[in-house]
Structures are given as structure tokens and as C-alpha cells.
Amino acid sequence: xxxxxxxxxxxxxxxxxxxxxxxxxxxxxxxxxxxxxxxxxxxxxxxxxxxxxxxxxxxxxxxxxxxxxxxxxxxxxxxxxxxxxxxxxxxxxxxxxxxxxxxxxxxxxxxxxxxxxxxxxxxxxxxxxxxxxxxxxxxxxxxxxxxxxxxxxxxxxxxxxxxxxxxxxxxxxxxxxxxxxxxxxxxxxxxxxxxxxxxxxxxxxxxxxxxxxxxxxxxxxxxxxxxxxxxxxxxxxxxxxxxxxxxxxxx
Amino acid sequence: xxxxxxxxxxxxxxxxxxxxxxxxxxxxxxxxxxxxxxxxxxxxxxxxxxxxxxxxxxxxxxxxxxxxxxxxxxxxxxx
Numbered sequence: 121x122x123x124x125x126x127x128x129x130x131x132x133x134x135x136x137x138x139x140x141x142x143x144x145x146x147x148x149x150x151x152x153x154x155x156x157x158x159x160x161x162x163x164x165x166x167x168x169x170x171x172x173x174x175x176x177x178x179x180x181x182x183x184x185x186x187x188x189x190x191x192x193x194x195x196x197x198x199x200x201x202x203x204x205x206x207x208x209x210x211x212x213x214x215x216x217x218x219x220x221x222x223x224x225x226x227x228x229x230x231x232x233x234x235x236x237x238x239x240x241x242x243x244x245x246x247x248x249x250x251x252x253x254x255x256x257x258x259x260x261x262x263x264x265x266x267x268x269x270x271x272x273x274x275x276x277x278x279x280x281x282x283x284x285x286x287x288x289x290x291x292x293x294x295x296x297x298x299x300x301x302x303x304x305x306x307x308x309x310x311x312x313x314x315x316x317x318x319x320x321x322x323x324x325x326x327x328x329x330x331x332x333x334x335x336x337x338x339x340x341x342x343x344x345x346x347x348x349x350x351x352x353x354x355x356x357x358x359x360x361x362x363x364x365x366x367x368x369x370x371x
Numbered sequence: 372x373x374x375x376x377x378x379x380x381x382x383x384x385x386x387x388x389x390x391x392x393x394x395x396x397x398x399x400x401x402x403x404x405x406x407x408x409x410x411x412x413x414x415x416x417x418x419x420x421x422x423x424x425x426x427x428x429x430x431x432x433x434x435x436x437x438x439x440x441x442x443x444x445x446x447x448x449x450x
Contacts, residue, residue: 304431307434307438311431311438312431312434314437314441315437318441345423346427348424349427352424
């Protein structure tokens with residue numbers, strides 16, 4: 121943190137402080153948790169629950185307003201799952217992939233669109249929940265669990281035969297792949313969101329007005345794409361586990 | 372050279388070097404996509420979707436470098 125102290129000295133506006141690696145810690149028993157992440161993720165979850173409740177109350181045959189919007193979102197998610205998992209197997213995985221997509225998307229956009237900096241915390245600052253490595257690692261590990269569950273529930277212990285299927289020489293690489301999948305998923309999401317927030321933060325530090333706007337728009341674009349990519353990759357991994365390693369059967 | 376200045380130089384190298392490969396790759400992919408669109412303008416929508424997805428994959432390689440740089444600057448295990 122000392123390295124960036126020079127930057128914060130230049131800055132006379134408290135509007136744009138860069139706080140990396142500082143957290144609003146809560147103590148629960150022997151654990152200390154990052155409170156700012158929990159607050160924002162609860163807000164995101166609350167928003168999603170409210171939207172789904174509002175959309176599913178008073179359902180009309182001809183949808184309008186929020187029901188229309190949520191039906192569009194559901195259709196988008198279903199198409200996403202269908203394009204990855206195929207017509208036959210996509211249905212049970214729509215809730216999982218949809219939850220991943222909606223949570224990541226809403227938290228990315230919520231972190232970028234809501235002026236969290238106006239709310240003062242004792243330490244650290246409110247930002248997107250995906251701005252914290254713990255959130256993204258949790259999501260990535262859930263994805264790992266999901267594809268193991270998919271493979272094991274479909275093929276039983278025969279799932280592990282897939283590790284030696286084309287030739288057993290590739291076994292170490294396939295085992296390694298199980299570790300690199302969550303690693304790359306979590307780092308990709310975390311890095312992209314942190315990069316967005318840092319770039320916007322640095323620009324706001326240098327020129328507080330108007331100049332950062334195009335970058336913020338770019339940030340919105342990339343964070344939407346990242347949500348899409350996370351959901352797509354989760355679908356692709358589940359599909360791979362269902363179909364068996366190596367063999368590619370799309371359609 | 373003390374550990375702090377070494378970390379700053381390493382962070383700069385990490386993000387700078389990590390930007391080279393994906394830069395070349397993204398240039399190649401975009402060029403090919405433009406060629407594809409020029410050849411077959413009716414496939415533009417499909418090409419654009421695939422291109423954005425692959426660009427984001429290449430982007431993530433640079434982001435790994437960025438994560439390493441950030442770890443060196445803000446959460447350095449040796450400083």
C-alpha cells in the first residue's frame with residue numbers, strides 16, 4: 121500500500137481514493153470476513169429476489185413490464201444453456217447457469233453503476249462483490265462441484281474412466297485440468313473487475329470530469345461479457361463432464 | 372536493489388510482457404474476423420459473437436499478468 125501513497129497525496133478530492141487490499145473486517149468467531157463484500161452481495165441477492173418476486177406475481181398471458189423483461193432474461197439464459205449443453209440435457213442446468221450469470225452480471229453492473237463511494241465505511245470501500253477474490257473463488261469452486269456432480273450422477277464411478285480414456289499418458293494433465301479450471305475462472309473474473317475499477321479509479325484521480333466516461337462504458341461492456349463468459353464456461357465444463365472427456369459431440 | 376523497487380519493476384514487466392502475446396492474438400483474430408465478414412457479410416452477427424467471446428479469452432491472459440502485478444504491488448508476500 122505504501123507504493124500508492126504518492127498518488128493519494130496528489131489527490132485533493134476524497135471522491136477518488138484508491139483502496140486496494142483494505143477491508144471492512146467483521147469478526148465472526150475466529151474468522152474475520154470482508155464485510156463490504158457481504159453487504160453488497162446481500163444487496164445484489166435482494167435485488168434479484170425482488171425482481172423475480174415482482175415478475176412472478178400476477179402473471180399475465182400477455183406479458184408486460186417487469187414480467188416481460190424477466191421472461192426475456194430467462195429466454196436468454198435458456199438459449200445460453202442450450203447452446204452449451206445441447207437440447208437433451210440443458211434443462212436441469214438452467215437454474216445453476218442462470219444463477220451464476222445473473223449474480224455475476226448484476227454485481228458487476230451494480231458495482232459500476234451505483235455510486236458506492238458516497239457511503240463511508242470505517243475502512244475499505246463498497247464495490248462490486250466480484251471485486252473480491254473470495255467471491256470469485258467461491259463461484260468457481262461451485263462450478264467445479266457442479267461438473268463433478270454432473271459427471272458422477274450420470275455415469276457413476278465410470279466418470280473417472282474418462283481420465284484415462286484416449287490414452288492413460290494424459291492422466292496427469294487431466295487431473296491438473298481439474299485444478300486449473302477453477303483457478304482460471306476465478307482469476308479471469310476477479311482480474312477483469314479489479315482492472316476496470318482500478319483504471320476508472322486512476323482516471324478519476326487524474327481527470328475527475330468527463331474523461332473517464334468512455335472507460336466506464338468500456339467497463340460496463342467488459343463486465344457484461346465476463347458474466348457471459350463465466351456462465352458459458354460453466355456450461356461447457358458441465359457438458360464436457362456429461363459427454364466424457366475428449367469426445368466432442370455438439371448438437 | 373531492495374525488495375520494494377524489485378517488486379515495482381517486476382510488476383511492470385509482468386503486465387507489459389503479458390500484453391504482448393494477447394495483443395498479437397487479438398490482432399490476428401480481429402483481422403481474420405474482418406476478412407470473414409468481408410467475404411460473407413450475412414454471417415456478421417455470428418462472427419461478431421464468436422469474436423467477442425474469443426477476444427475476452429485472450430484478454431484474460433493479460434489479466435493474469437495484471438493479477439500478478441497487483442499481488443506484487445499490494446499484497447507482496449516478500450515485502
